[in-house]
Amino acid sequence: MGEAVGVLLGLVNGLVRCLSLSLTRRYRTKPYQRALAWEHLSWIGADSLPIVSIIAACTGIILALQSAIQLEKVGALSYVANLVGYSLVTELGPLLTALILAGRAGAAFTAEIATMKISEEIDALNVMGIDPVRFLVWPKFAAMLVMVPVLTLWGDFVGIMAGGVFSATALGLSGKVYFEQTASFLQVSDVMSGLVKSAAFGMAITLISCTQGMLAREGAADVGRRTTMAVVQSIFIMILLDLFFTALNYVLR
Amino acid sequence: MSCGRTRHQGREQSGRTGGRLNAPRIVLEGVSVGYGERVVLRDITTELPAGKISVILGGSGCGKSTLLRTLLDLVPVRSGRILIDGADLAAMPPDERMSMRRRLGVLFQDGALLGSLPLGQNVALPLREHTTLDEDMIEEVVRMKLRLVGLEPFIQYFPRQLSGGMRKRAGLARAMALDPAILLCDEPTSGLDPITSADLDQLILELKATFPMTIVVVSHDLESLFAIADYVVVLDKGEMLFHGTLDELKKCRDAFIVRFLGRMPSRESRILGADARGAGRPAPDRRPDADQG
Numbered sequence: 108m109g110e111a112v113g114v115l116l117g118l119v120n121g122l123v124r125c126l127s128l129s130l131t132r133r134y135r136t137k138p139y140q141r142a143l144a145w146e147h148l149s150w151i152g153a154d155s156l157p158i159v160s161i162i163a164a165c166t167g168i169i170l171a172l173q174s175a176i177q178l179e180k181v182g183a184l185s186y187v188a189n190l191v192g193y194s195l196v197t198e199l200g201p202l203l204t205a206l207i208l209a210g211r212a213g214a215a216f217t218a219e220i221a222t223m224k225i226s227e228e229i230d231a232l233n234v235m236g237i238d239p240v241r242f243l244v245w246p247k248f249a250a251m252l253v254m255v256p257v258l259t260l261w262g263d264f265v266g267i268m269a270g271g272v273f274s275a276t277a278l279g280l281s282g283k284v285y286f287e288q289t290a291s292f293l294q295v296s297d298v299m300s301g302l303v304k305s306a307a308f309g310m311a312i313t314l315i316s317c318t319q320g321m322l323a324r325e326g327a328a329d330v331g332r333r334t335t336m337a338v339v340q341s342i343f344i345m346i347l348l349d350l351f352f353t354a355l356n357y358v359l360r
Numbered sequence: 361m362s363c364g365r366t367r368h369q370g371r372e373q374s375g376r377t378g379g380r381l382n383a384p385r386i387v388l389e390g391v392s393v394g395y396g397e398r399v400v401l402r403d404i405t406t407e408l409p410a411g412k413i414s415v416i417l418g419g420s421g422c423g424k425s426t427l428l429r430t431l432l433d434l435v436p437v438r439s440g441r442i443l444i445d446g447a448d449l450a451a452m453p454p455d456e457r458m459s460m461r462r463r464l465g466v467l468f469q470d471g472a473l474l475g476s477l478p479l480g481q482n483v484a485l486p487l488r489e490h491t492t493l494d495e496d497m498i499e500e501v502v503r504m505k506l507r508l509v510g511l512e513p514f515i516q517y518f519p520r521q522l523s524g525g526m527r528k529r530a531g532l533a534r535a536m537a538l539d540p541a542i543l544l545c546d547e548p549t550s551g552l553d554p555i556t557s558a559d560l561d562q563l564i565l566e567l568k569a570t571f572p573m574t575i576v577v578v579s580h581d582l583e584s585l586f587a588i589a590d591y592v593v594v595l596d597k598g599e600m601l602f603h604g605t606l607d608e609l610k611k612c613r614d615a616f617i618v619r620f621l622g623r624m625p626s627r628e629s630r631i632l633g634a635d636a637r638g639a640g641r642p643a644p645d646r647r648p649d650a651d652q653g
Contacts, residue, residue: 138495139488223474231472234432235486235534236461 115318121240122248128241140246147250151212152257158211159258160265162203163195167266168273170194175278184280188288191270196293197356200263201255201301202349205308208255209341213316216247217337220320221330229321248313255309256302263301304352311348312341383411383572384463384541386431390440393423393430399598400426403440406593406603413568413575413588418595419620424578425469427595428546431576432466433457444542462490465540465573469547471531473519479506479530480515486537505533509563525556532563536571543567545577549584561587582621594620 174190220243223229232239267289275282319337323329386408393401401423408414418424429435431442433449441448449460473482483502487493493501506512509529519527528548535543548564549557561584568575568588579585585592585606592609594602596616602609609617 137488139485219476226470226475227468227472228474230429230432230434231466231468231474231534233434234461234464234466235489236458237485237489 111318111322114321115314118240118244118314118317118321121238122245125241125245125248140241143242143246144249147246148254151208151247151250152254155208155211155254155258156261158207159204159262162207163200163262163266164269166199166203167191167195167268167270170199170266171270171273171278175274184278185284185288187274187278187280188271188285189292191274192267192289192293193297195266195270196263196297196301198301198349198353200266201259201305201308202345204259204262205255205305205312205345206342208251208258208309209312209316209338209345212247212251213312213341214334214338216313216316217320217334218330219243220317221323221333224321224323225325225330244313244317247317248310251309251313252306255312256305259301259305260298263298300352300356304349307348307352308345311344315341315344383574384445385410386414386542386574386576387443387446388440389443391427391430391437391442392439393426393435394438399438401430401595401598404593404595404600405440406600408574408576408593409591410574411568411572412590413564413577414591414593415585415589416576416578416593416595417580417585417620419580422595423598424580424595425546428544428576428578431544432464433461462486462538463541465535465538465543467528467531467535467543467545467548469550470524471519471527473527473530473534475519478516478518479511479522482519482530483534483537486534490538501537505536506530508536508567509533525552525560528552528560529563532560532567536567539571541573543573543575545575545579547579547581548577549579549581554583557581557584558587564588 170191171187174187175184178184178186178190220229223243229239229243232242271282271285271289274280274285316337319333319340323333388404388406388408391401391404392399404427416424416427426435430437437450441450444460444463447460449457452460473479474485477485480499480502483505484498487498487501491498503512503515506515509532511526511530511533514522514526514530519530522530532545532548535545545564548560552560564575564577565588567573577584577588589606592602592604592606593600594609594617601614602612602617604612609621612618
């Protein structure tokens with residue numbers, strides 16, 4: 108436990124140093140470092156689009172169906188739009204996107220770093236005078252910080268659209284009414300609260316995954332164990348963070 | 361020379377071996393290292409001569425890899441200090457320490473090449489990080505370093521596509537990328553067939569002859585020892601049993617050392633009786649700098 112906290116604090120310290128260097132005009136990011144960052148942005152962002160889109164579309168339809176069952180009884184079918192939009196933007200969009208990325212990107216981060224740790228590649232970076240945090244963790248952290256909110260926004264859009272199309276075709280709700288209702292009900296602060304959550308989830312996933320990777324000691328079994336722990340811990344911390352942000356949002360509303 | 365399980369005081373080797381230009385000497389003063397309660401190295405005091413090949417010899421688990429990792433500042437010293445050209449690496453501020461690390465080239469046991477990068481980019485990494493060379497010049501240097509180890513045609517290959525021996529040679533090319541002042545090699549011949557091992561020994565000798573470097577090799581390979589060593593440190597159970605030249609090692613009558621050397625292949629046993637540097641492996645032409653001392 109103590110070792111894990113030490114590694115985590117070391118990573119946070121290294122990331123703060125990277126952030127301050129990035130903001131310093133005198134420091135010029137080397138071309139290969141920019142290439143690394145783009146590679147991560149592309150892999151985390153573009154490559155995750157299909158799976159995020161499918162899950163968001165399904166979630167939008169499920170929400171429309173579930174809410175329609177209750178709202179039909181009281182003759183308030185048009186409120187399906189409110190429920191789908193609000194649930195997606197404030198809760199399910201950020202959470203489901205982060206869950207997908209915890210499984211897809213977080214697990215890959217842990218496996219990559221753990222394997223590098225075991226095969227002395229991280230030691231090699233250290234003795235070459237290359238800071239492993241800046242070389243390995245910073246591009247992942249920056250990419251997750253940018254891409255989790257972007258993917259969340261995309262997921263929100265796809266989910267709302269899918270819910271609307273489904274409501275129009277299967278529930279008999281006018282598409283115009285659905286989208287007008289969504290636009291009038293949702294506020295910018297709802298979208299922002301979801302994006303803040305998703306950025307926090309992205310940071311948590313990266314920190315937990317990279318910490319677990321750095322803690323790997325020896326053998327393929329440890330890589331597997333660390334990867335599993337990273338995903339489980341990421342999900343656990345995300346739920347706690349979600350609770351915290353939702354409570355904060357409720358208090359500040 | 362010091363032979364036997366004794367405490368070593370002072371710097372017995374100081375000034376004994378003349379250094380080559382720019383090659384630093386490494387001094388260990390009462391170095392002890394441990395993990396938690398366990399002491400892995402006890403009171404190691406010796407001087408690894410400048411511009412020479414020092415072999416740290418010992419059986420499995422004797423602490424020789426820990427000593428190498430301590431020299432690399434990857435494992436903290438519990439007591440004592442390590443001086444590189446008089447400078448204590450552990451006491452340096454982070455910037456100076458990073459700068460000193462750039463003077464070290466390391467060949468890890470399995471090469472430790474980054475699996476996600478092709479060979480060329482692995483060798484280019486320290487150049488991209490620590491120099492302002494443009495990409496054309498970097499590629500030129502990378503090709504030169506890979507040519508040095510006979511791997512230029514494999515510049516686009518990923519480490520997983522190379523054999524164990526090729527990975528070690530590639531690791532050597534990367535270690536040489538910034539023309540280090542100190543080259544440290546962790547078990548360079550372990551897991552290799554005798555011919556590939558001999559080729560790697562030959563490569564290390566050629567590097568020593570060509571570049572002004574202090575080379576430290578951790579090994580338990582006796583053939584390698586007799587092929588490349590100028591200076592030997594023998595460890596057993598974390599203690600230093602011997603430090604001195606190869607000739608002095610042969611005269612040492614410490615029971616462990618006699619037993620350890622007695623495990624040599626018969627071909628090397630014959631060499632022991634004659635002149636290890638002139639007969640058998642290494643062949644005379646395998647020591648390109650034999651006359652340079």
